[in-house]
Amino acid sequence: MTGTTIKAPLAVCAAVIEKEGKVLLTQRPHGKQQGGFWEFPGGKIDPGESPHQSLKRELSEELAIEIEIDSLLETVYYHYDWGSVLIIAYLCRWTAGELAHIEVADHAWATPEQFSGYHILPADQPILDRLRSRYSEKSTKMNRKREKEMSQSTS
Numbered sequence: 001m002t003g004t005t006i007k008a009p010l011a012v013c014a015a016v017i018e019k020e021g022k023v024l025l026t027q028r029p030h031g032k033q034q035g036g037f038w039e040f041p042g043g044k045i046d047p048g049e050s051p052h053q054s055l056k057r058e059l060s061e062e063l064a065i066e067i068e069i070d071s072l073l074e075t076v077y078y079h080y081d082w083g084s085v086l087i088i089a090y091l092c093r094w095t096a097g098e099l100a101h102i103e104v105a106d107h108a109w110a111t112p113e114q115f116s117g118y119h120i121l122p123a124d125q126p127i128l129d130r131l132r133s134r135y136s137e138k139s140t141k142m143n144r145k146r147e148k149e150m151s152q153s154t155s
C-alpha cells in the first residue's frame with residue numbers, strides 16, 4: 001500500500017510559571033530540534049505518564065526545580081512541517097530548587113510586553129495571547145481598585 005503515514009500529534013506539556021508579573025521562558029539547546037527558540041519549560045509526555053507527572057519530571061530534569069501545578073491555562077494544536085504537537089499548558093508555582101541550566105541554553109523572565117523580543121516557538125501563540133489578556137485584565141482590576149480607594153479617601 002502506498003501513501004503517507006498519518007501520525008498522532010506529539011503530546012507535550014508546558015509550565016507557565018509566574019513571578020512578579022513576569023513569566024519564565026527557556027531557550028532550547030542549540031543542538032536540539034528547533035534549537036535556539038524560546039518556549040515554556042516542559043516536554044513530551046512519556047508513555048504511561050500523566051501530564052502532571054510529566055511536567056514535574058521535565059522541570060526537574062531540565063531546570064532542577066520542583067513545581068506545583070495550579071490550573072490548566074490553554075491547550076494548543078499546531079502543525080509543524082515535521083508533524084503536529086498538542087500542547088497542554090498549565091499555570092504552575094515554583095516551590096523548591098535553584099534554577100540550573102541542565103537541558104536548556106538559557107532562561108528569562110518576561111512580561112507579556114516583552115514576549116515579542118524573543119523568538120518563541122510559533123505553536124505557543126495562543127498561550128502568549130492568553131497571558132496577554134490575563135495580564136491586561138489584572139491591571140484593569142488593579143486600576144479600578146486604586147480609583148475606588150482614591151475616591152473613598154477623598155470623600
Ligand SMILES: Nc1nc2c([nH]c(=O)n2[C@H]2C[C@H](O)[C@@H](COP(=O)(O)OP(=O)(O)OP(=O)(O)O)O2)c(=O)[nH]1
Pocket residue numbers: 010012013014033034039040041042043044045058085087121122123124
Ligand atoms: N516544552 C515545550 N515544547 C514546545 C513548546 N512549544 C512547542 O511547539 N513545543 C514543541 C517543541 C518540540 O517539538 C516539542 C517538545 O518536545 P521536546 O523534544 O522538547 O521534548 P523533550 O524535552 O521530552 O525532549 P527529549 O527528551 O526528547 O530531548 O514540542 C513549549 O512551549 N514548550
